[in-house]
Amino acid sequence: xxxxxxxxxxxxxxxxxxxxxxxxxxxxxxxxxxxxxxxxxxxxxxxxxxxxxxxxxxxxxxxxxxxxxxxxxxxxxxxxxxxxxxxxxxxxxxxxxxxxxxxxxxxxxxxxxxxxxxxxxxxxxxxxxxxxxxxxxxxxxxxxxxxxxxxxxxxxxxxxxxxxxxxxxxxxxxxxxxxxxxxxxxxxxxxxxxxxxxxxxxxxxxxxxxxxxxxxxxxxxxxxxxxxxxxxxxxxxxxxxxxxxxxxxx
Amino acid sequence: xxxxxxxxxxxxxxxxxxxxxxxxxxxxxxxxxxxxxxxxxxxxxxxxxxxxxxxxxxxxxxxxxxxxxxxxxxxxxxxxxxxxxxxxxxxxxxxxxxxxxxxxxxxxxxxxxxxxxxxxxxxxxxxxxxxxxxxxxxxxxxxxxxxxxxxxxxxxxxxxxxxxxxxxxxxxxxxxxxxxxxxxxxxxxxxxxxxxxxxxxxxxxxxxxxxxxxxxxxxxxxxxxxxxxxxxxxxxxxxxxxxxxxxxxx
Numbered sequence: 001x002x003x004x005x006x007x008x009x010x011x012x013x014x015x016x017x018x019x020x021x022x023x024x025x026x027x028x029x030x031x032x033x034x035x036x037x038x039x040x041x042x043x044x045x046x047x048x049x050x051x052x053x054x055x056x057x058x059x060x061x062x063x064x065x066x067x068x069x070x071x072x073x074x075x076x077x078x079x080x081x082x083x084x085x086x087x088x089x090x091x092x093x094x095x096x097x098x099x100x101x102x103x104x105x106x107x108x109x110x111x112x113x114x115x116x117x118x119x120x121x122x123x124x125x126x127x128x129x130x131x132x133x134x135x136x137x138x139x140x141x142x143x144x145x146x147x148x149x150x151x152x153x154x155x156x157x158x159x160x161x162x163x164x165x166x167x168x169x170x171x172x173x174x175x176x177x178x179x180x181x182x183x184x185x186x187x188x189x190x191x192x193x194x195x196x197x198x199x200x201x202x203x204x205x206x207x208x209x210x211x212x213x214x215x216x217x218x219x220x221x222x223x224x225x226x227x228x229x230x231x232x233x234x235x236x237x238x239x240x241x242x243x244x245x246x247x248x249x250x
Numbered sequence: 251x252x253x254x255x256x257x258x259x260x261x262x263x264x265x266x267x268x269x270x271x272x273x274x275x276x277x278x279x280x281x282x283x284x285x286x287x288x289x290x291x292x293x294x295x296x297x298x299x300x301x302x303x304x305x306x307x308x309x310x311x312x313x314x315x316x317x318x319x320x321x322x323x324x325x326x327x328x329x330x331x332x333x334x335x336x337x338x339x340x341x342x343x344x345x346x347x348x349x350x351x352x353x354x355x356x357x358x359x360x361x362x363x364x365x366x367x368x369x370x371x372x373x374x375x376x377x378x379x380x381x382x383x384x385x386x387x388x389x390x391x392x393x394x395x396x397x398x399x400x401x402x403x404x405x406x407x408x409x410x411x412x413x414x415x416x417x418x419x420x421x422x423x424x425x426x427x428x429x430x431x432x433x434x435x436x437x438x439x440x441x442x443x444x445x446x447x448x449x450x451x452x453x454x455x456x457x458x459x460x461x462x463x464x465x466x467x468x469x470x471x472x473x474x475x476x477x478x479x480x481x482x483x484x485x486x487x488x489x490x491x492x493x494x495x496x497x498x499x500x
Binding site for chain 1: 443448
């Protein structure tokens, strides 16, 4: 059973204040890059694993998705999501992604935003995702960048010249990290980029594209709070598919 | 034209003292992992780009390679290599990997150890490698890990707890780095893991396996000087192929 920190009242209150919580996809710096990795959604059946407030589910419907299923462990977030989209072809179900088995061969797209680093068993998760895809289906997801996630509490330190640099510790040691983010003791799991890629490929998913998100000068002009993301990686995005020769999800 | 620091007398003298220079493959910590990524070499035609003292060329012959071509920019290293293997089916040629065009469709395996981070134009290099492969051929290579290579002069610094951590700077900013390694002003090029992978795949090479090398406890017991490589990444290894369905290089 994964930790359900999102239903902790103080955590939920803190998380709800984030720009990405208040503004949805428009408030997520990496969203344009992730969006560019998506297949056409018109008529698609879509599964969102870790859907939170449902921003991506609603986006998929706007793009013409025929049917969207959003899964999250947080009852508070699902309640909020349900309230925002009555009448839309979206179903929300509460489930733990460590165990949730989606219907097999049912989806053109499985999407997951910033959720997989909470999972202890990525291999089993990817196997379930793979089974859930139709032939040619895509799995597109984001995660905390492992350089950032390797250290329980990422920080900047001064080097010999007094210059601020990112502190990377234990990058090669995979496993549980207890981080203090909004609340103390949030459980995350660090795994290497290589482990992530090999796990996907060994499960039968082909890696079509990978991106280590970085802020452009234009991004920072519009969002000064993203300045350090010009140099230090925070988000890793990947697009994968069951069949590399299929160009659309039809 | 790539920098030819290896023919600088002081650099050559310093480099020649390294364990991996004196002991060949047995002195390279990552060699067992790289070896495990190789296809069967019996009867194979092999190209080694950045062959140095020729250790891998001689290994390929020991494994039954029919014909081996070793390319390096360093005349001193090639002279040394030629002296170690008279009578073997190995040809050594001096060339700059930034420009060298191998014969097309000629090789079952293109191999390259710790050379590509010296190249300014990785995309053009990969295109030449791809053209040099027979159908089903493999390109297996190692490079400095980008976390390590991002900073011109990698170092450890103390965090707030006085713990030594790796300093990572400018990971997301790709390009030239001037590093002081044996000699001052050695030119290297930092590129992201994602850029490396996307470049390979867009060139028509499929990523079959990726490894961020780490030292085991047994490694460190035998080689105490590798201790920090239990935690901090130094080498990145990749195995790619033109055709993922070919199981052997015949």
